[in-house]
Amino acid sequence: METRELRYFIAVAEESHVGRAAQRLGMAQPPLSRAISQLERRIGAHLFVRSPRGMTLTTAGETLLREGRAALAAVEAAERRTRRAIVAAGRATVVLTAKAGASSELMAKLLDAYAAEPDAVDVEVVLSPPGHQGPMLRDGRADVAILHQPFDDLSGFDADTLCVEDQVLIVPAGHPVSRAASLTVAESRSIPDLPPPRWPRLDGTYPDGPGPELRDLTQVLQLVRLGRAAILMPESARVNAGEGLAVVPVSDAPPVTTVIAWPPQSVSAGVAGLVRTASRLYASPRG
Amino acid sequence: METRELRYFIAVAEESHVGRAAQRLGMAQPPLSRAISQLERRIGAHLFVRSPRGMTLTTAGETLLREGRAALAAVEAAERRTRRAIVAAGRATVVLTAKAGASSELMAKLLDAYAAEPDAVDVEVVLSPPGHQGPMLRDGRADVAILHQPFDDLSGFDADTLCVEDQVLIVPAGHPVSRAASLTVAESRSIPDLPPPRWPRLDGTYPDGPGPELRDLTQVLQLVRLGRAAILMPESARVNAGEGLAVVPVSDAPPVTTVIAWPPQSVSAGVAGLVRTASRLYASPRG
DNA sequence: GCAACGCGATACCGCGCCGGTATCACGCGA
DNA sequence: TCGCGTGATACCGGCGCGGTATCGCGTTGC
Numbered sequence: 175m176e177t178r179e180l181r182y183f184i185a186v187a188e189e190s191h192v193g194r195a196a197q198r199l200g201m202a203q204p205p206l207s208r209a210i211s212q213l214e215r216r217i218g219a220h221l222f223v224r225s226p227r228g229m230t231l232t233t234a235g236e237t238l239l240r241e242g243r244a245a246l247a248a249v250e251a252a253e254r255r256t257r258r259a260i261v262a263a264g265r266a267t268v269v270l271t272a273k274a275g276a277s278s279e280l281m282a283k284l285l286d287a288y289a290a291e292p293d294a295v296d297v298e299v300v301l302s303p304p305g306h307q308g309p310m311l312r313d314g315r316a317d318v319a320i321l322h323q324p325f326d327d328l329s330g331f332d333a334d335t336l337c338v339e340d341q342v343l344i345v346p347a348g349h350p351v352s353r354a355a356s357l358t359v360a361e362s363r364s365i366p367d368l369p370p371p372r373w374p375r376l377d378g379t380y381p382d383g384p385g386p387e388l389r390d391l392t393q394v395l396q397l398v399r400l401g402r403a404a405i406l407m408p409e410s411a412r413v414n415a416g417e418g419l420a421v422v423p424v425s426d427a428p429p430v431t432t433v434i435a436w437p438p439q440s441v442s443a444g445v446a447g448l449v450r451t452a453s454r455l456y457a458s459p460r461g
Numbered sequence: 462m463e464t465r466e467l468r469y470f471i472a473v474a475e476e477s478h479v480g481r482a483a484q485r486l487g488m489a490q491p492p493l494s495r496a497i498s499q500l501e502r503r504i505g506a507h508l509f510v511r512s513p514r515g516m517t518l519t520t521a522g523e524t525l526l527r528e529g530r531a532a533l534a535a536v537e538a539a540e541r542r543t544r545r546a547i548v549a550a551g552r553a554t555v556v557l558t559a560k561a562g563a564s565s566e567l568m569a570k571l572l573d574a575y576a577a578e579p580d581a582v583d584v585e586v587v588l589s590p591p592g593h594q595g596p597m598l599r600d601g602r603a604d605v606a607i608l609h610q611p612f613d614d615l616s617g618f619d620a621d622t623l624c625v626e627d628q629v630l631i632v633p634a635g636h637p638v639s640r641a642a643s644l645t646v647a648e649s650r651s652i653p654d655l656p657p658p659r660w661p662r663l664d665g666t667y668p669d670g671p672g673p674e675l676r677d678l679t680q681v682l683q684l685v686r687l688g689r690a691a692i693l694m695p696e697s698a699r700v701n702a703g704e705g706l707a708v709v710p711v712s713d714a715p716p717v718t719t720v721i722a723w724p725p726q727s728v729s730a731g732v733a734g735l736v737r738t739a740s741r742l743y744a745s746p747r748g
Numbered sequence: 749g750c751a752a753c754g755c756g757a758t759a760c761c762g763c764g765c766c767g768g769t770a771t772c773a774c775g776c777g778a
Numbered sequence: 779t780c781g782c783g784t785g786a787t788a789c790c791g792g793c794g795c796g797g798t799a800t801c802g803c804g805t806t807g808c
Contacts, residue, residue: 175540176463178795192756205796207756217540219547226755226804233553237546237729241539241601244726248535252528253462253504259524260506266520314528329725330617438616439531442524465766479785492767494785513775513784751807758801765794772787778780 177249179213180242183221186210187239191228244312244330251314255440258314267296268444271310272320274301274390279410280336280432281320288451295444303374303389311437318445322408323431333435334449336456339408341427345420346401352420359406359427368404371397395419408432464536466500467529470508473497474526478515531599531617538601542727545604554583555731558597559607561588561677564719566697567623568607571721575738582731590660590676598724605732609695610718620722621736623743626695628714632707633688639707646693646714655691658684682706695719 185195186206196206214221221235231239259266272281281299288294300316307319308326320336321328343362345352351365363370369385371394380387386403388394391411397403399418408430412421434452436445472482473493483490501508508522518526546553559568568586575581587603594606595613607623608615630649632639638652650657656672658681667674673690675681678698684690686705695717699708721739723732 175536176465177536178463180536180539193754202797203755204757204759204798208758209795211757217544219544221543224756228755234543234546238539238543241535241542241727245532245535245539248528248532249462249464249467252467252525252532255528256504256508256521256525257506259521329619332616440528480783488766489768491769491786491788495787496766498786511785515784749808753804753806755804756802759799761797761799763795763797766792768789768791770788770790773785775782775784777782 175213175216177246179209180246182206182209183213183238184242184246186222186229187231187235190230247313251312251437251440254314255317259442266442266444267298268318268442268448269298269300269316270318270320270448271300271302271307271316273304273307273322284434284448284452284455287455288448291447291451293443293447295447297444297448301390305373306376309376311435317440317442318434318436318448321433321435323433324428325430326435328433328435330437331435332438333433334453334456336432336434336452337410338429338431339410340429341406341424342409342412343404343406343422343424344395344398344411345404345422346398347418347420349401349420351404352422354422356423356425358425362404362406362422362424362427365404367401371403371405462500462503464533466496467533469493469496470500470525471529471533473509473516474518474522477517534600538599538724538727541601542604542729545601546729553729553731554585555605555729555735556585556587556603557605557607557735558587558589558594558603560591560594560609564607564695564697567719571735571739571742574742575735578734578738580730580734582734584731584735588677592660593663596663598722604727604729605721605723605735608720608722610720611715612717613722615720615722617724618722619725620720621740621743623719623721623739624697625716625718626697627716628693628711629696629699630691630693630709630711631682631685631698632691632709633685634705634707636688636707638691639709641709643710643712645712649691649693649709649711652691654688658690658692 182195182199185199186192189195189198192207192210193203196203199206210222217234217238219234220232221238222229223232258269285297285299288297300310302310304322304325307316307321308328308331310316311319311331321331321333343351343357345365345368349368351357351368369383371385371388372380372383373388374380386397388397394403394405398405406424406427434449436449469482469486472486473479476482476485479494479497480490483493486493497509504521504525506521507519508525509516510519545556572584572586575584587597589597591609591612594603594608595615595618597603598606598618608618608620630638630644632652632655636655638644638655656670658672658675659667659670660675661667673680673684675684681690681692685692693711693714721736723736
């Protein structure tokens, strides 16, 4: 199977409509229709059931969609990382991605310690909204990531645990809720004038809701200070908090585990060194 | 990048020689040469350094070889699993692979328990030599596997622990070594007339050495009875041992952990059910 | 009940790309 | 210096991809 066929199949499967898929792929409908038929003939299975309303996946088709997405991501990851492996000024580079604004103290310590290593390579840090790190690691935009359990999906990655923390609700100082002894997660989500902020989805759009649209931690702390939002965060965020903020314990919030994760088939010297440094600093290997 | 290009690249990288790679691919040398040049131009990096002795990988090339092998395996896995997902007689099938002959009691229990589930699908069991299970899971010849730490590479798989056992050396009854109170691994490998057996590599060939060539546990136990070999195995193998065999503890052999493993992007209903049953029976999830 | 619409499939065509043969350029060893 | 082995280039033929035009068919609307 060629990646071209896989791309075509995924487009049709996602659109459930050959015409729209063709449009998305920038081609005409008939060749796409034919390509899908050829793929079905080569695989030896019907991938879609045709109806006058469009195309629906069969069981085999669902399998190919699930597996094919991962496979296509792997191919694109291989290409991206190869392109990035071109030695720039005699020195390779590693791309590390993390939640924007979070765990800044931990990351500063890690990067400083790694930079002091004799064989350290340059580390490019890419900060992105929560939940975007896993996909970046999977499709090769990053080589190594700081992830957070239980929020991020670690499946397919190797990982070392860096730290475990409880979560607290950060609210504007002086707000009535700041005097509460403790809250539940459900309560923290339904404070009338302090809606939880909204983070962008993978495609960059935002879910509906009353909360403000955000991209990083600086923005959210500013909004909390302005009395426009409340946010559930690991305790360590308190050190960045400063004036104008108060902290309320949340009784039933799960503890959050910060890990350093990497795709196992992608251990360049840079990634290995970075992980080794992290393990040395935080010493509690897992994977 | 197309999988055709990836296959060509991997062949040339592995052969370090365009001509031999072309022969292996069943094509002439010039188009392969051109395809590699095109790939390099499209990626924007030199993947090989050309010498009059052949082709050597650059750093970028090494990255593409490492990542590309995994990516190609993922594509082939997608295709194989799709082909297998064709509903056969109204019933899907799951392929489970395990070391030939080993852990038969555990597997029998697992398969019986699963077959009793209301929504169980057919399970095809594929027994293969030690070390072949991981690759089969990676390239889609199997959906779920019984693996053994620390021998098998679990990276990229999700897994649940089933049991942990110590290892013992199985020797012919009456052999002088059977009267030893305990041995080290090094000692167990160097008993003059009882060489460790040889298992096939992934390509089916055997490493050099004095020991007999084997493919499954039945063969090895027979050979041990005949006084031709000694083998290091988990304790549970004793139950299959029967007459003519003796067991010697091995002091420094690492304990072996039996796990059920599966590729995270490939959780069909059958795999999920099988894993659920295994966890229920052995209850010690690992992630 | 019939016409119009929307869906995917088919027919046909042209061109680009892939793979083939023949040959070249070049470094190395005899 | 010549021959050998390496990969690269030149050129050609055919397959396959993608394009336009059109069909078959089921659904929907009046």
